[in-house]
Amino acid sequence: MTGGQLLLNGLAAFLTLCIFSFLYRDNPFYKFAERLVAGVATGYWTMLLFHTNFVPVVWNRLAHDGRYEYIIPTMLGLMMWTRFSKKWSWVSRYSIAFYIGISSGITITLSLYASLFRQLEATINQPLTFDAAGISSFLIIVGVLSALVYFFFSAAHKGSMGVISRIGIYVIMIGFGAGFGMTVMGRIALLVQRVIFLRGYVNSLTAFFGG
Amino acid sequence: MTKKLIMLLCLVIISSSLAIGQEAIPDSAGLAPPAPAPPTNVRVVDRPNDAGHGLIVKWDLSPDDSAGLNNVAIYEVFRAGSPDGEFISRGVVPRGITEYVDFDETEPNSEHPNPNFMPVNSTWFYKILAISDNQVRSEFSSVASGTTIENWIHTGKIPIGVAAITFTVFLIIFISSARKGKKMYVRPLAGINAVDDAIGRATEMGKPILYILGLGTAGDIATIAGFTILSRVAKRTAEYQTKVIVPVQDPVVLAVAQETVRTAYLEAGRPDQYNPENVFFVTSMQFPYVAAVNGIMLREHPATNFYMGVFYAESLILAETGNIAGSIQISGTDQVAQLPFFVAATDYTLIGEELYAASAYLSQEPVQLGTLKAQDYTKAIVMAFIILGAIAITAGWPFLRNLVTINL
Amino acid sequence: MRFLEQMMKIDRRWIYLAIGLAVIIPAIIPFTVPVPVSKEVKNVHDFVENTDSNNPLFLAMDYDPSSMAELNPMAEAILKHAFSEDRKVIIVTLAQFGPGMVEEITTRIGKEYNRQYGVDYAFLGYRPYPAITIMLMGTDFRVPFPQDYYGTPLDSLPIMQGVKNFNNVRGVIDLTAGNTADMWIVYGNGRFNFPLAIGITGVMAADYYQYLQSDQIFGIIPGVKGAAEYEQMIGKPGQGKEQVSYQLVAHSVIILFIVMSNVAYFATRRQKKTIGGAQ
Amino acid sequence: MKREIPLMIVMVTGIIMFLQYFFPGRFLFIPFISSEKLFEFLNDWVMVIGILSLPLGIWSLLKANVNKLKAADERFYSAILLMGFLVMVISGWMPEWRTKGVHLAIFQSVLIPIQSTIFSLLAFFVASAAYRAFRARSVLATILLLTAFIIMMRFIPMGPISDINNWLVEKILMVPNMAAKRAIAMGIALGATATAIKIILGIERTYMGRD
Numbered sequence A: 001m002t003g004g005q006l007l008l009n010g011l012a013a014f015l016t017l018c019i020f021s022f023l024y025r026d027n028p029f030y031k032f033a034e035r036l037v038a039g040v041a042t043g044y045w046t047m048l049l050f051h052t053n054f055v056p057v058v059w060n061r062l063a064h065d066g067r068y069e070y071i072i073p074t075m076l077g078l079m080m081w082t083r084f085s086k087k088w089s090w091v092s093r094y095s096i097a098f099y100i101g102i103s104s105g106i107t108i109t110l111s112l113y114a115s116l117f118r119q120l121e122a123t124i125n126q127p128l129t130f131d132a133a134g135i136s137s138f139l140i141i142v143g144v145l146s147a148l149v150y151f152f153f154s155a156a157h158k159g160s161m162g163v164i165s166r167i168g169i170y171v172i173m174i175g176f177g178a179g180f181g182m183t184v185m186g187r188i189a190l191l192v193q194r195v196i197f198l199r200g201y202v203n204s205l206t207a208f209f210g211g
Numbered sequence B: 001m002t003k004k005l006i007m008l009l010c011l012v013i014i015s016s017s018l019a020i021g022q023e024a025i026p027d028s029a030g031l032a033p034p035a036p037a038p039p040t041n042v043r044v045v046d047r048p049n050d051a052g053h054g055l056i057v058k059w060d061l062s063p064d065d066s067a068g069l070n071n072v073a074i075y076e077v078f079r080a081g082s083p084d085g086e087f088i089s090r091g092v093v094p095r096g097i098t099e100y101v102d103f104d105e106t107e108p109n110s111e112h113p114n115p116n117f118m119p120v121n122s123t124w125f126y127k128i129l130a131i132s133d134n135q136v137r138s139e140f141s142s143v144a145s146g147t148t149i150e151n152w153i154h155t156g157k158i159p160i161g162v163a164a165i166t167f168t169v170f171l172i173i174f175i176s177s178a179r180k181g182k183k184m185y186v187r188p189l190a191g192i193n194a195v196d197d198a199i200g201r202a203t204e205m206g207k208p209i210l211y212i213l214g215l216g217t218a219g220d221i222a223t224i225a226g227f228t229i230l231s232r233v234a235k236r237t238a239e240y241q242t243k244v245i246v247p248v249q250d251p252v253v254l255a256v257a258q259e260t261v262r263t264a265y266l267e268a269g270r271p272d273q274y275n276p277e278n279v280f281f282v283t284s285m286q287f288p289y290v291a292a293v294n295g296i297m298l299r300e301h302p303a304t305n306f307y308m309g310v311f312y313a314e315s316l317i318l319a320e321t322g323n324i325a326g327s328i329q330i331s332g333t334d335q336v337a338q339l340p341f342f343v344a345a346t347d348y349t350l351i352g353e354e355l356y357a358a359s360a361y362l363s364q365e366p367v368q369l370g371t372l373k374a375q376d377y378t379k380a381i382v383m384a385f386i387i388l389g390a391i392a393i394t395a396g397w398p399f400l401r402n403l404v405t406i407n408l
Numbered sequence C: 001m002r003f004l005e006q007m008m009k010i011d012r013r014w015i016y017l018a019i020g021l022a023v024i025i026p027a028i029i030p031f032t033v034p035v036p037v038s039k040e041v042k043n044v045h046d047f048v049e050n051t052d053s054n055n056p057l058f059l060a061m062d063y064d065p066s067s068m069a070e071l072n073p074m075a076e077a078i079l080k081h082a083f084s085e086d087r088k089v090i091i092v093t094l095a096q097f098g099p100g101m102v103e104e105i106t107t108r109i110g111k112e113y114n115r116q117y118g119v120d121y122a123f124l125g126y127r128p129y130p131a132i133t134i135m136l137m138g139t140d141f142r143v144p145f146p147q148d149y150y151g152t153p154l155d156s157l158p159i160m161q162g163v164k165n166f167n168n169v170r171g172v173i174d175l176t177a178g179n180t181a182d183m184w185i186v187y188g189n190g191r192f193n194f195p196l197a198i199g200i201t202g203v204m205a206a207d208y209y210q211y212l213q214s215d216q217i218f219g220i221i222p223g224v225k226g227a228a229e230y231e232q233m234i235g236k237p238g239q240g241k242e243q244v245s246y247q248l249v250a251h252s253v254i255i256l257f258i259v260m261s262n263v264a265y266f267a268t269r270r271q272k273k274t275i276g277g278a279q
Numbered sequence D: 001m002k003r004e005i006p007l008m009i010v011m012v013t014g015i016i017m018f019l020q021y022f023f024p025g026r027f028l029f030i031p032f033i034s035s036e037k038l039f040e041f042l043n044d045w046v047m048v049i050g051i052l053s054l055p056l057g058i059w060s061l062l063k064a065n066v067n068k069l070k071a072a073d074e075r076f077y078s079a080i081l082l083m084g085f086l087v088m089v090i091s092g093w094m095p096e097w098r099t100k101g102v103h104l105a106i107f108q109s110v111l112i113p114i115q116s117t118i119f120s121l122l123a124f125f126v127a128s129a130a131y132r133a134f135r136a137r138s139v140l141a142t143i144l145l146l147t148a149f150i151i152m153m154r155f156i157p158m159g160p161i162s163d164i165n166n167w168l169v170e171k172i173l174m175v176p177n178m179a180a181k182r183a184i185a186m187g188i189a190l191g192a193t194a195t196a197i198k199i200i201l202g203i204e205r206t207y208m209g210r211d
Helices: A003-025 A028-063 A070-086 A087-121 A132-150 A161-206 B003-010 B014-020 B156-178 B188-207 B221-240 B251-267 B286-300 B314-324 B334-344 B353-363 B366-394 B399-404 C002-008 C012-028 C037-047 C065-084 C099-112 C128-140 C181-190 C202-213 C223-234 C239-278 D004-019 D035-068 D071-092 D095-100 D103-131 D138-157 D158-176 D176-201
Strands: B040-046 B056-060 B072-082 B088-092 B099-103 B123-132 B144-147 B211-215 B242-247 B279-281 B303-308 B328-333 B348-351 C057-064 C089-093 C121-126 C171-176 C196-200 C219-222
Touching: A003 A161, A003 D103, A028 A070, A028 D035, A028 D071, A028 D095, A028 D103, A070 A087, A070 B251, A070 B314, A070 D035, A087 A132, A087 B156, A087 B221, A087 B251, A087 B328, A087 B366, A087 B399, A087 C196, A087 D004, A087 D035, A087 D176, A132 A161, A132 B366, A132 C202, A161 B188, A161 B334, A161 C012, A161 C202, A161 C223, A161 C239, A161 D103, A161 D158, B014 C065, B056 B123, B056 B144, B072 B099, B072 C128, B088 B099, B088 C128, B099 B123, B099 B353, B144 B156, B156 B366, B156 C219, B156 D176, B188 B211, B188 B221, B188 B303, B188 B328, B188 B348, B188 B353, B211 B286, B211 C239, B221 B242, B221 B251, B221 B303, B221 B328, B221 B353, B221 D176, B242 B251, B242 B286, B242 C099, B251 B279, B251 D035, B279 D035, B286 B314, B286 D103, B303 B314, B303 B366, B314 B328, B314 B334, B314 D103, B328 B353, B334 D103, B334 D176, B348 B353, B348 C037, B353 B366, B353 D176, B366 C202, B366 D176, B399 C012, C002 C239, C037 C065, C037 C171, C037 C196, C037 C219, C037 C223, C037 D158, C057 C065, C057 C099, C057 C181, C065 C089, C065 C099, C065 C196, C065 C219, C065 C223, C065 C239, C089 C099, C089 C223, C089 D176, C171 C181, C181 C196, C196 C202, C202 C219, C202 C223, C202 D158, C219 C223, C223 C239, C239 D103, C239 D138, D004 D035, D004 D176, D035 D071, D071 D103, D095 D103, D103 D138, D138 D158, D158 D176
Parallel strands: B040 B144, B211 B242, B211 B303, B242 B279, B303 B328, B328 B348, C057 C089, C057 C171, C089 C121, C171 C196, C196 C219
Antiparallel strands: B040 B056, B056 B099, B072 B088, B072 B123, B123 B144
């Protein structure tokens, strides 16, 4: 490993420790790393967007490809800049209107397809026979129905509605407990990676200085 | 299922057809292995639900496919632009399959010529042969032709359209009945009741409220729900003269959040109290954003933290740091994977649909509450559908399941 | 009781310290720990164990280097198992960036166990469109793979003599990070009815247990934990066991904290109740 | 003009994007309008508006930090942030500079290590959150606690009990966990669709502001 590389890895190791120091308490080292990364990330992101989005989607299309229809979205994008002025900032609403209208229209079909129809299909795909698969499928249906009852807003959770919605929130809580428990492994693995990085840096330091 | 299969089949083309090009080699005894009979009854139909760039070739199995000589391995499909033109291979499918979807929707241009492109209303001629285990080719089948047709409506997606329109009708019915003054009951939601307490607490302590809109864009519906709740929160804090801090990570979200807070202060009759610098941009990247928000939490010690919108892995980092800072925390997201962490680490959580319902709850306007009723009725229909669908499939009638199976 | 009350509001930094040590100590002093072996993984192990040396095993390594960390330990454990017991293995990959990685692993472990390429194992290579490739392999491996990864015609490989399609292999183990598992289940097991097992990343595993129940697959190796179980059964600790030693210590620490938290909670609650009763 | 027209825009674009989903060929049977190209074009509008809005964010960040330069205790940190931003922008100015030199070095030795370290903080936070939340205070908390506990116990060797635990883990993941996820997804589909429809119909319009 070259000295320059060692120095850069040292910077990375130092910043890693700066962030970890936050676990003890807020301190100047954490604040330093936090501000440094905010600046670096914004700069990096700006240039990333500039080169990979602005140039091909806006600049090249208008300047080289002759796709003048892109003047419209470009105008809408520039209209966002009226927000710098108090008097004209209402103009930016036109751009926001396009932005939100287009997104909302896409959402309707997308979420009905992915979150409703696909889930419905999976739920009623298995005949309820008296074997392991059938019984699981039956229990899943019971769970889905009771959890849906929990989400009823316009009926009081009293009487039979109360009992079913109670089962529903129990099912939901089991789901959350399982989600939490399953995620621990991946989170520990992330920390292991950082520790292994630091161990590797210490090893390369000792190797470099003839240890 | 079969349709998905066909869609995949049509992708075959390159890889496998290369393998078939080899000629059959007679075996050493000089006895050539027998050739299978070709498939019969070839016909070509339009590929449904497309913009007119595909056809489906169908045939009946060769008599030697799983019967007769039982030596068919694969079928190879050939296409030409005219009956006596040059037939080129389009792909192969394994034995037992009687369909091949042929399509090419890449329009040629000056840089990328594409002779295989299938324009709308173009007629193509097909013939098929069977290839045996020993690579012996059958005779060609008869030639069949078909014309690509541009389909106007995607019939497979109609159930989604019907669902969306039914839902809209429900919404309009309940909103108009609410406008007529019909009283609607909504059950209490703990997370909503906590909002007022949380604002009160901040006022008493003289500390700010931190409102996090998550990592979504201004086009994400969960973020828009977050704006609506922000507006209600900001209106009340304006009345109490409590500071709301909104750090954001997307410039369009920044613009909308500033406008939302400004309007809330205006409606509360305190436009002078609005400070645009309290709604500010931090950075666009996930973890640098989290680092900055963590810093704000530990230095400003907000009395209350709101998390409303789209959240990913940062959910637990933010919620635990908020806990260290001793803030009351109310969260809501549409990200199922993050809900467990919000439930564990924040004081109140709006679970999925509750996030969208929150704006109606906070407004208490009858029109808004009417939409909740429409959601409930739709939910009841969904539940009935599950029960009937499960009974039907158990009885061996898959029609309800097929109704919700969308073949894109 | 004062101790328990302090436990209730223990400074969170002690928890952080414990987690930190739980990861740092195994990093400095490596050790391996026993893992409980689950039935799903044992099924896969027994399957390889019971393969005779005539019927090759079919191993699909359908993952890209991005999921190497979780799936390579599985591939290595299975190959080591098969090679150490003189089982033959046919390998393919249906992942675009898989071939280089697969070649590296198979050659390395093949060398380690003195296995001969072409006789004891073969790597057929990569083809796009997994569903089609699976179905074509169901008719004959030579249709999608006329030659192996190195360009040798399959017929000249001794291992492929008399091996035409899935009927002539013992069964399929698919190592995957995603949707090729579905394709092997639907187009492979569904059409050709061969025994199928999958090795899959930890996050995806939960979605595939249902196929175990419906007998479409006979085993699952879930993530590094599954790999560690496999390594344990064959007595060859590797990356899986190493990863699991971190996980075991960290999980134990968290579990211990949860137990302590509840003990303290119940103890202090009872105490408060008695005080309440006295007033 | 300042509010009505934007609301009309939301409605029209929303309906267009909703309808286009159902037309594989020509949009609404109108000749010369390809549904697919319309979708791509309007989606690009959202992207272009997003890209061209970035100066708003950068301005907000720079203004706040330039102001902070006046405060003695913040001066150093704000200077670090501004420097980080400027260095990344200048070093990434040309597209080919982005994959070498200073830009790449800072990306690899500052941005990457800080990001992964912040991510790895989750290993500590799952532990502290579990310690606090997984107390058997109520039925719901107990269910959450027990499920997560069982799932995490899969790593602990316990002889024959492990077999029972593994069986339980499998069943929890397959039945209640699945049911909970499906029910929550269906609820989200309804909530998101209702909100999107309200936005398109102009019933939900707080995001638009007022004068």
